[in-house]
Amino acid sequence: MWFLRYLAVMWNLLTRLPRLMDGIYPEESTSGALALAPLVGLIMGCMVGLVSIPLSWFLPPLVWPLWSAGIYIWLGWSLHLDGLADLCDGLGSGRRGEGMRAVMKDSRIGAFGVMGLILALGSWAGSLGSFPWFKLPVTLGFMGYLGRLSLLSCAWAGRYPWESGLGKVFVGRLGVAHLALGATWGLLALPVLGPVVLVCGPSIAVLLGVGCARWMNSRLGGVNGDVLGAVEVACEAIMAPLLGALWLPM
Template sequence: MKREWFELRLAGAFLTVFPVARDLKTTPERLGRSLAFFPAVGLILGLLLVVLNWALGALLPRAVLDCVLILILIGATGALHLDGMADLLDGLAGGKDREGILRIMKDSRVGAMGVVGLIMVLLLKYLALFNVPEDFKSAALLIMPCAGRWIQVVLASFCRYVRPEGGTGGAFVDHAGEREFLIGTATLLLAALVLFGLKGIFLVFLIGLAAMVLLRYFEARLGGVTGDVLGAATEVVEVLTLLLILAVISS
C-alpha cells in the first residue's frame, strides 16, 4: 500500500498544482506506474468541484456557478490540458505531415486555430455542464475529470511516444502497460457504476468507443502520441462525457 500511496501522490503532483509530492524522488518507471492512479486523481478533483458546488450553490446563480466550477478546474490543473489542446490544434491545422505537425506543436506560440479551438472547447464544456439536470450534476462533476484522465492511461498504454528527442510525456508512455490500464479502467468502471448504476456501464462503453477512435486517429496521423496529445484528449473526453450524460444518462 505504501507504493500505491506514493504513486497516487505522484499522479496528483503531475496533474494538479497542489504540492502533494515535493518530498518524493521520481524516476521514469515510477512516473509510468503513477498513470494507474490518474482516474483516481480525477475523482478527487471532481470531489472538490462537488463540495464547491454545494458550498456556493446558495450564493450564486447556476449559470455563474458552473462557469466558476470550470475556472476552478482549470486553475487546479494549471491549464495543463488546455495548453496541449491549443498546440495539437495548431499542429493539425498547419502541418502537412507528421514532422510538420510535431514541429508546430512544439512552438510555444498559439495560432488562430488553437485560440478558436480553446474557446469552443470551453464554451461547449460550460454549456453542457449548465444543461446537466440538477439530479445528475454531482455525478457529472465526479465522472467528468475521472474519464478525462482515464483516456491518458489508454493512450499511454497502447501508443508509442513519437518525439525522438524525448519529453515529459515520454516517461509516462514508455513505462505504461497492462497494469496501469487495468487499474485505471477498474477505477472508472467502479465510479460510473456507483454514480449512475447500470447506465454507468453503458456510459463507460461509449467513452471506450471514443477512446478507440482517438487511439486509431493519433496512430494514423502521428504514429503515436506526445504529452500535448494526452492533454488534448483529456479535454475532448471531458466534453464528450458531459454530452453523453445529457444525451443518454439523463434522458
C-alpha cells in the first residue's frame, strides 16, 4: 500500500524512533512521500506536547520549555536545525551560488549559524511557556505540521540543479496534488483549533516555503536539503508566537 510505504519513508527519515519498515529509504520513486511529512510532524509535535505536560507541572517556567526543545531535538528536529545553521552561515558569508553552497557544506558551524539557532530556539521555547498545559499537545502538533508543510511547499516551488544530495529526491519533483495532500493533515486539528487558526497557519506556512524557494533559487541557485531544514525551523519559530496571538485569546 502506497500510504504505508510513504509513511515509512518519512518516519524513518524524520524521526529517531523505531523504524516502521526496514530497508525503506528516500529514493526518486518515493519523492511523493514528502506529502506525508506534515503528518509525521503533527505526530512528533503531539508526542513532545504530551511529555511537556508533566514537565510544565514540576519544572520552573523558564526551564521546562528548554527541556521540551531538547526532547524535540532528540526526536528528530536536529536534522532541520542543522540545515538552519548551515543556511545562516551561508547567508552570513555574503556569497552567492556555489560560493555560498561551499560555506554551507562546511561541517563546522560559524557565528551566524550559532545566532540563528539561538534566535530560533529562543522564539520556539519562549513562546511555549505562554500556552496552558492542556493545549500543549495540539499546539506543538500543529506547529510540527506547519513546519513540515512549509518544507513541503519549499520543495514544491524549488529547483535542484546539482548532481547529488538528499534534496534531489524531493525538490522539483512534486505537484500541486502533493501540496494539497500535505495541507489536509491539518484538518485533524480542526475540532480543537477552529477555522481561523486552521486557515491562517497553513497559509503563512505555504507562503513562507514558496517565498524561501524563490529566494534561494536566485541566491543559491536552487533549494537543497539545508534550505528545506532551515525553512522548517523558521516556520515553527515564527508560528509559535503567532499561534499564541491567534488562539489564546479565543
